[in-house]
Amino acid sequence: DSGVTQTPKHLITATGQRVTLRCSPRSGDLSVYWYQQSLDQGLQFLIQYYNGEERAKGNILERFSAQQFPDLHSELNLSSLELGDSALYFCASSGPATQETQYFGPGTRLLVL
Amino acid sequence: DQQVKQNSPSLSVQEGRISILNCDYTNSMFDYFLWYKKYPAEGPTFLISISSIKDKNEDGRFTVFLNKSAKHLSLHIVPSQPGDSAVYFCAASAFPGTYKYIFGTGTRLKVLA
Numbered sequence: 001d002s003g004v005t006q007t008p009k010h011l012i013t014a015t016g017q018r019v020t021l022r023c024s025p026r027s028g029d030l031s032v033y034w035y036q037q038s039l040d041q042g043l044q045f046l047i048q049y050y051n052g053e054e055r056a057k058g059n060i061l062e063r064f065s066a067q068q069f070p071d072l073h074s075e076l077n078l079s080s081l082e083l084g085d086s087a088l089y090f091c092a093s094s095g096p097a098t099q100e101t102q103y104f105g106p107g108t109r110l111l112v113l
Numbered sequence: 114d115q116q117v118k119q120n121s122p123s124l125s126v127q128e129g130r131i132s133i134l135n136c137d138y139t140n141s142m143f144d145y146f147l148w149y150k151k152y153p154a155e156g157p158t159f160l161i162s163i164s165s166i167k168d169k170n171e172d173g174r175f176t177v178f179l180n181k182s183a184k185h186l187s188l189h190i191v192p193s194q195p196g197d198s199a200v201y202f203c204a205a206s207a208f209p210g211t212y213k214y215i216f217g218t219g220t221r222l223k224v225l226a
Binding site (some may be wrong): 002004006028031033035040041042043044045048056058090092094099100101102103104105107 | 116119128145147149155156157158159162198202204212213214215216217218219
């Protein structure tokens, strides 16, 4: 158990809909990262937050947005969903002393029908 | 353009023998590398890391070697155990302060008893 929690574990929705994925980092970790893993692909970095502020952006679509709240939990919002958005979405966190090591949650499996 | 490549999608090894997983990269600015292990239905788990100022790092049965001139790193597992059967991802970062990692597509290791 990495200490990073993600909800929900599974999500099934329809095209055009909007969903919110939630992540709670390990206790004391200030950084949260979001990754997308499509079938047979590596993990694609989406976005990083550090203590509530956006720190780095990857190949995140404009239909996707994220935020980190004062209690350090983070949410990833996916809107106008398309079939191709079906994937595993992972959240990771890292601490101020060991920022180079990211600890991953179990992921949310999103299926868009 | 895949900046981090794991060219072997799968590898089978006998229990007790050495497992060698390879990773190639194209960006000479990458300065920090990690290996993660992933079991089905779980998030990736951090295994071992190496900074570009080193060419080897050991942690128990796991050793990572970095050859900067060849832009190649490898993970050695000795001796291999059936519990090591998982997908292994290498990741690289060239973004100090953000740790925005680029992941390979993974190698599925099967250790045969």
